[in-house]
Amino acid sequence: MVIAASQLAAELGMTLIGDDVSLSRVAPLHAADGDSLSFLADRRYRERLAGTRAGAVILRAGDAEQAPCAALVTDNPELAFARAAALLHPRTRPAAGVHPSAVVDASAVIHPSASVGPLCVIDADAHIAADVEIGPHCSIGAGAQVDEQTRMVAHVVVCPGARIGARVLLHPGAIIGREGFGFAKDGERWVRIPQLGGVRLGDDVEIGANSTVDRGALEDTVIGDGVKIDNLVQIGHNVIIGENTAMAACSGISGSTQIGARCTVAGAVGMAGHLSIGDDVHFTGMAMVTRSQPNAGVYSSGIPAMPNADWRRSIARLRRLEALQQRVQRLEQLVIPARHEDDPAQPPTQ
Amino acid sequence: MVIAASQLAAELGMTLIGDDVSLSRVAPLHAADGDSLSFLADRRYRERLAGTRAGAVILRAGDAEQAPCAALVTDNPELAFARAAALLHPRTRPAAGVHPSAVVDASAVIHPSASVGPLCVIDADAHIAADVEIGPHCSIGAGAQVDEQTRMVAHVVVCPGARIGARVLLHPGAIIGREGFGFAKDGERWVRIPQLGGVRLGDDVEIGANSTVDRGALEDTVIGDGVKIDNLVQIGHNVIIGENTAMAACSGISGSTQIGARCTVAGAVGMAGHLSIGDDVHFTGMAMVTRSQPNAGVYSSGIPAMPNADWRRSIARLRRLEALQQRVQRLEQLVIPARHEDDPAQPPTQ
């Protein structure tokens, strides 16, 4: 798609500084050519601006002077770039209709504008709303509801009765509504507790590739509007996640934990079950979350990797920490009590 | 399904206290109505009992007096509830037979009572026993054996030659019998070692969504009877897991590690390879298991998440731990040796 810089400025509320230019694609500053739109959001890459061959660059007002080309000025360059990229590289929508190889139950209701790809299975009483796109090899369980404009890329499993909001994006291999991990003990044996709750994904949710969201045990698992979840993430039964929270890959949330709105969870974070995490809580990578954190803030744990020999010494020192405490206590007994008695042999304090 | 409380009592060995009542569904204490069966297993929720509107509640004898409704008394309320829920909400079995869209090799043997769903692939010489249910998009490799009443929900891959016990539950995306991660070095290059062992799942095993169980290198990977494995878990080649062990989501077991019976492995635990873990060993979440643990008990590691500023200070202090040890040693040299010489200038000990 070819779009003039002036048109992007008009559509996205930016100010064009410099001559207008036709743009046909996006590219990073160092690889852009005269047909390319680039952007500068992170000040660390500022030095690349002067050398860019881009036709136009989206940037903040303070950076515009350094631009060797047309400058598109905005307060939020990353957002404007995201929208400009979507305009320059529009996604091709598949044709509406059900592919002849798909297996669709007679009772399923599929909006004529929806697209159901090859080799999909749509089970009884499923509802597929307008403009939904379902890629190849997806399986939509009985009674599931999928709202407008939602897209499932490929190989997605939506289990029976799941409710998927509008404009949701489910990446390949995502599994929504698995019967959760709940068992009662019968002597030494585990007996499955039927998982009768549902799963609800709000509008504008994303679930990453091969991520899993379990249905609730008695009540629902709920993923709030605008929540973004990366690949290989596990969401246990009855978890509730507030609006616009984002979770990076390889994290896992145990059952019945509630997370507030606008939280960020970095990669490989683990959360115990039945916790309550407030709004605007941020966990750094590999954090081990064992307690509720009602208050906004940044929380962390873990020891960064170090050379193996240092690590071995460090582990050994940790093991000797108790002994060290006892040595300090002995020293205190030797040094400090006497002072209280004003012993003249006592080292003076300053 | 409508069932009288008295009938549940009779079938599940409970004592009914109070008037009989018809029950049609299960619900938690706070959301139950007069047609609902609820339960009280965890004493933390005891205060909810008095206010419930449930028709009947399963609970222990000591809690029966507080019930404002019919009480079904048992020593193990969670187990009785699991069974009652299965009676009140029976799962609909799919019709027996092979869906016409499935691709079944002529040499595969499928019991007439088994159900093979749409778009499945059953390869040569696979054996599917009575009452097996295979959901959509499953792939059963050549020569695989699936025993009675096993259920594969959807999108399950059973690799060639795998042996799956009876009453096994394989959740969507589970992959059983992948060729394991075994390589020989040829200079700088890795050369795959053919993985010729098998994989055997005992009876009553569960494998969670998108979990992976590798086949053995020369001998078999073995998952014992009654083992329950959650989502996104990796089981390496030649791992052996004892009966009724349970593993929560996001854990990984490296090759050739053996785990005993009745163990529990919480979420995101990592185990090195070639370890030997005894019976009744329990690992808490995110434990880093680098050594064999032959003895029963609870094992843990990891530092719980804390406010980021505290964490930064804590990491810095750990880095200074060696210096701290040296400072204590210097103090000891200053304070302690003199005492041994009965130096009169020495602080007195008490």
Added chain:
Amino acid sequence: MVIAASQLAAELGMTLIGDDVSLSRVAPLHAADGDSLSFLADRRYRERLAGTRAGAVILRAGDAEQAPCAALVTDNPELAFARAAALLHPRTRPAAGVHPSAVVDASAVIHPSASVGPLCVIDADAHIAADVEIGPHCSIGAGAQVDEQTRMVAHVVVCPGARIGARVLLHPGAIIGREGFGFAKDGERWVRIPQLGGVRLGDDVEIGANSTVDRGALEDTVIGDGVKIDNLVQIGHNVIIGENTAMAACSGISGSTQIGARCTVAGAVGMAGHLSIGDDVHFTGMAMVTRSQPNAGVYSSGIPAMPNADWRRSIARLRRLEALQQRVQRLEQLVIPARHEDDPAQPPTQ
């Protein structure tokens, strides 16, 4: 396949010591019979050699004398065994051609020697080269390129435009080219940044079961030749991995991190984004990698699991570490300054 030990020796550059013998399968030392080939690579298993009933054993020269059977001598027994096993147990290749149940776009180009399994989807303009094997339920996106002899076991998703090298092995559930996790903030809401870069897998790459490799944002994600990746691993957008690096299961690499050649990453390692890891860097299991590591070496973090009571005490001691430092400081103030003043009441130093 029956092969004489002498023939294996000739084909794989080994020296046969002892009588020739016909071999029909491989087995470990303790389970081998007279038709079996076994091997001894790890000296820890040396004691098993004398008792083996194998027909022949691959081993190093120094171990040959202890062999109670034919010895096949080589400097690299594991490599020779890997190759011998592949000769004795050749994999059955599926027949060339496209299974009639596969859905193939008219514009896709599939080499006649390639095999496309049942219920696959091959989208527009995809190119499938000679001798490629694609198992059941795979989905190859529009414009994807798959080079010679690459094998996809089952349920693999290759997203549009992905480039897959020759002799690549993609295990079940692998997802190549997912649109990565990139968002701009619009107030409290996340707006997806179109992911327009590609993904390239070199030759001889392996991607494990249910692992995910994201496509780049603007430029490509690149997995170098000979890289081996285990199950349930996440590779973020714009990650670049050098040749012959190997990564074990459950690890995750955040976006834009670059890893050198010949690295090894053990299981459940987490790497932050935008890092630069040099060649020949090795991370032990569960390492938390938050900084660039340009230098070759072994890096580690994490505290090994210990009995729960010890762990609780250890966590408590860590929390008191600041207090301990302060106690040592106080002792120093009491003990050390005086010495500098030559106070006669000062404990003597030796």
